[in-house]
Amino acid sequence: MTEVPDTAVPDTEVPDAEVPDTAAQAAALLAQLSPAEKIAFLHQHQPAVERLGLAAFHTGCEALHGVAWIGRATVFPQAVGLGATWDRDLVRRVGEAVSTEVRAFRQDTENAFRASDVADKHPMVSLNVWAPVVNLLRDPRWGRNEEGYSEDPHATAELATAYCRGLRGDHPAIWRTTPVLKHFLAYNVETDRDVIDITVPPRVLHEYELPAFRGPIEAGVAAGVMPGYNLTNGVPNHVHPLINDALRAWNPELVVCSDAQAPSNLVDREKHFATHVESHAAALKAGVDSYTDNGPDARLTIERFTEALAQGLITEADIDASVGRLLAMRAATGEFDIAADPYAGIRAEVISSPAHNALALEAARAAVVLLKNENEALPLVVPEPEAAPAHPGPAVAVIGHLGNRVLTDWYSGELPYAVSIADGLRTAFGDRAVTAVDGADVVSLRAGETVFGPFCHQDWGTSVQCPVPVRTLQAVENGKYLTLTGEGDTEVLADAATPDGWVVKELWEFHPAVDGQTIVRSNASGRYLRVGDDGRLVADAETAEEATAFVVETLTSGIRQAVAAATSARRAIVVLGNDPHINGRETIDRDGLALPADQEALLRAVVEANPDTTLVVVSSYPYAIGWAARHVPAIVWTAHGGQELGNAVVDVLTGAHNPAGRLPQTWYASDADLPAPEDYDVIGSGWTYQYSQREHLYAFGHGLSYTTFEYGDLVLKVSEDQLGSLTIFAETQITNSGTTAGQEVVQLYSHALEASVPTPLRRLQGFERIELAPGESRTVVFEVPAERLAHWSEDVGALRVESGEYEFGVGRSSADLPSSASVKLTIA
Template sequence: MTEVPDAAARAAALLAELSTAEKIAFLHQHQPAVERLGLAAFHTGCEALHGVAWIGRATVFPQAVGLGATWDRSLVKRVGQAAATEVRAFRQDTANAFQANDVADKHPMVSLNVWAPVVNLLRDPRWGRNEEGYSEDPFATAELATAYCRGLRGDHPSIWRTTPVLKHFLAYNVETERDVIDIKVPPRVLHEYELPAFRGPIEAGVAAGVMPGYNLTNGVPNHVHPLINDALRAWNPDLVVCSDAQAPSNLVDREKFFATHEESHAAALKAGVDSYTDNGPDPRLTIERFTAALERGLITEADIDAAVGRVLAMRAATGEFDTGADPYAGIRADVISCPEHNALALEAARAAIVLLKNEGATLPLSTPAPGGTGTGAPAVAVIGHLGSRVLTDWYSGDLPYAVSIADGLRTAFGDQCVTAVDGADVVCLRAGETVYGPFRHQDWGTSVQCPVAVHTLQSVENGKYLTLTGDGDTDVLADAATPDGWVVKELWEFHETDDGEILVRSNASGRYLRVGDGGRLVADADAAGDATAFRTDVVTSGIREAMAVAASAGHAVVVLGNDPHINGRETVDRDGLALPAGQEELLRAVLRANPDTTLVLVSSYPYALGSAAEQVPSILWTAHGGQELGNAVADVLTGAHNPGGRLPQTWYASDTDLPAPDDYDIIGSKWTYQYSQREHLYAFGHGLSYTTFEYGDLVLSIREDQLRALTLVAETQITNSGEVAGEEVVQLYSHALDASVPSPLRRLQGFERIGLAPGESRKVVFEVPVARLGHWSEELGSFQVGAGTYEFAAGRSSADLAAVATVKLDKVEGTT
């Protein structure tokens, strides 16, 4: 093996050659080239949350919450490895990679510093960015994040395939006013719940950096929080801290925490922020502010050296400065969406599917025969907008191909056996004698940021969505392939008048629609009084069409859920857990027409399903599963794949008694499965199978190492007692029976996804450091494990625990 120069030494040598002005320029996200030293231009940040994003067609894996639902470290690591390999391909074979994306001229510079994974905990299912996290549990999140980072980092001892940055430190879980909100986190919650998700991958040595969140925590903006140095750098002093976009300026402009940008930037640098993502690619303001801060004595050159040195060491770790020693240098564009990665996308999409309910063994579907009384009636009716579409989210790459659920079932059963309808009304907008449309109309419901429901209008003629176009976003045309973008210009609010007409308002611009010159539609009316009032003519009733198709089918598959760009995404929190009213109405109508119905939920977050949870015989949930969504769901529906996914967060039965979104006290407010005693629709860890698993006795023992540290060993035997092969996620939970402080009802201590053939048995062994049983003592400033009896339970979910045993600890053990 070629000898690899020490990254820190290489960085230190380069740092010594840089002038003060050059080092200050290196504090911005976009570092300039320094030709005399052979340094190329560089920037932090390439998005790779569930595949490469924002630079073109690449393999799209399930959303992160879907990867969390796999509970499979090995699989998640392989997904991370595939994503990192494609990042390398874009970086190292730029011309071919972007030529495949029809980019002929200027190619964006691709960074090997990837901003992933997100380790924020899924405490509140109403959080707009729920899709980006792995789990509501800190242990599960840390384990899966570590696995993903291992894939991103690579297995070479010295050279990193890519350098992962964990997002977003800390207590970031609210989108509403996210850049000014102050989240109060009690000490126990901070140490027992929030910090472990970051600590796991950092101490494992597989995270190169961390990005602070926009919010304040306990009165201090995260970008100047002392825990950057006191916690993160205590775990890894070489950790690179990259700011979130525009957050450095927000310290003054939005948060008003400092009087001047020179003071705020100096404070952030001293707090430990190394790279400043501010004002886009233009570094001028960042350079001016740090230059002034240095001249005023607010910072020293040593402060600058520390930050720049860490970033240079991170660059050196990728082999950038010594490509001859880089084991990944040969990666080329042919790996992007290659057959192996596409197969992995299918494997991950299958593994992420959770069977929530299967009353009367409705699933899997048998080989279909035409149903109903009509000749040629469909065997399976796929109903719902999401049944014939594959949607991406803000952090997705462009799909190299897309298989919808209807497509997957057609492959399984044949075209003649599957009929798909979207269940949407076809409407026209009428202003006097002028008619616009027809459009397929979808009502997506409301959000915290918009209490009025938002709608999309999709042209029947060309399949495009009505959107804002032209200078000033005032022209209105059916011109968008799908709702998308940082500002979603395809969303419309309908404001009813006293006459039963509607005023159509752009949710993006806030302006109303009116009929302009020549009958063209424009959105330039600032006031309702200047808007055109429209009548809505229903050309075709989507519900009637859906009921007719369902009634004539042997089985109905209703596909409901969210569009990841609408009412639940970055900057937009949900205002509740219910399905949009139109989707609930569609489901009820189909059930009346055909009780033999399966509900497939394709969503970035949980729902409170109300009566549907009782009335629908079988229910599946999957996160948006990427390019292979349809094949994966079809494989589960038909039994070609036995579902093994488990819920990574609690599905509450209602949102009526949930704490406020900014209430981060999971102990006092009884958040998450650890403390919640509310009515739960589906428990944390829940998921069914087409087979059955039996648990043997749980056997506990204590092992002491040479340093007198204690480890609890828990063993149980799992047997597939059914007739088909399947995968069980064995989960181990603890509970302190006589704790001196409020303690979790259940706390996840281990999990393992195992596959078993019919009749096969396997022993599963968990090793739990006794220190993990402790609680944070504010008085002592450390974790304490109290003497007493601890109950351990192994089973299928946090609420279905088949094997239980207790162990008594006779002494108190402290740990830091």
């Protein structure tokens, strides 16, 4: 394991006598605010109150896997990649680094924004960070799959707690940043997300959904929660009784921040209330404290609450409760007593510092999962040219659009630098030993005598919202993407560095027309391309009949180019996957698990040309890659890994790093028999590894190593404390039986053998990532409180542990448990 120095932050040890009373600070300020001032504080953008020395403040700074949206910052692997590490300590250290950089942006504006593309904006940076996402990865088709940690509630709670602990810091009173968990409740569908009503049975609610939130809240490391856009069991989440009945039962001071425009959606989209005055009053009563509504304009929010107070729908005490929680959160960051703030000295030199860059590499390495390694195809050993005279060409051909690029996602910061997989291989083997080709067709669009292009033509597949494959057109001449621009987004220019933005204007749908021609539609605006009177492309045609029909001419065959590269090289590395801005992201669910057709065809052609091929999948979610699993000797998966993606993947490919990432969710063999995306009944419909008996390509927790690990017997002991609570201790010995040092993720699962209701086939109860030298053994002991074996009893309205026999299994994944033992529990 790479040793990474701790982030350089000021000493947080403060004598007890000097620990500030932040609750008293908040209460004193609340008592001095007028009713109008307090109402103004309910909006996300709180105004300054000069007479009290209160600065302007707003909730919300995105910090999912690095500081996002405000400039150059260290970019760590996507959250699903951090989930693949199964490493609490590593995730905690990532959270520490991210929160330290948030502090730097907040406290050293001039230097923090230098060399940033938003340097002229100097936004106000909030120490209230909206992260992590603890929504469970129940459905791999979910557009925001990249944002969660795991499909398992225990793993999600553990990793979210670790990340929040890093974001919070260790000081007894002052928080480095104040994390807000997203998105409560049962939020797992993007299509019509602001009106969809998700039915969650009581057992699923209490056994599957709530534990992911409960873990970090009860650990005292989450400052707040954000409700999701959807309705749950007929009630919009922003007025759901579980905000107070569950969240506030775990922590009465928890701040609840609305999602963007969700308060107005209660009337405008969901039609759940007749007026905004009623809806805002109901949300306040339900426990929402901060209203992210109408952008920075607080006017409507203030008017609605003022009228609600006048009508008696709310009381000043209701307002005080919310504003008091908001002021307490602000006080917890040291805002009201800078002299006592141990983090006040953090400055811009921590942003993308050597320590943080090294941590980014460590995290990216730890997230890489070796899915298949037939006949020891990896590590990659490239013979010297004289040892392979039949292959005079390069040692390695890197094939695929993602082999030469490092992509960000919607919640990424600005990359300080980027190392692609091709870059990493060139470093490992030398420039002349590596060739890289996109494998995409180069095409032109011809309308009569007018020709546009050439463009590199990339297929990104389909989504629920768009059943026609969407494509990008990257101009060969300048490397820029064809995009919408100008007034009304009707001008079309090759002017975008990457596909990006809330509305991705670089996506084009190719629809067949008469005589083999094609009409091209903007996926963003819905309008069609035509050739304007001046001979330039415009996207202003409202109908297909008004569009120009183009002849799409293939100038260079991507597959032919790829096959030539693979044939001449000794080894081929095919890099496939997704662009996180396209067909699977916030607001856009995937319509299936298959690779885009062009990517699948590319892979098959390369493998036929050179069977010595390794597939690297770089993606935000699982794919159903059945053909590859049968025909490709080695397969590696990683989430988009940030700035160090290429170094991390190549370290695994070459054996410089022994892979130990494990899948945080099931890879299904097909989506043909998956339940509907809105079906949240994981028990009745057999969702997730806990209940699924479908065909799985790769199991939850799966991942291979370059060494082997042997498991000793599993020994179970039961302990009872003075209050009668039972704890199961599960102990086993792990031995590295191979010749290479490596890390194993030891996983413990339970199964109730005599349950009165259907219970999980396997239920994760513990995990530890350990490192062992060749021949080294280590004893791992898991403590499992018996309450974690409980199921929800509708008869008693509570979680209940039944007497009976419970089987525990320990091993490498949910489907590979070489050691097991049973224990009989008698519950009084």
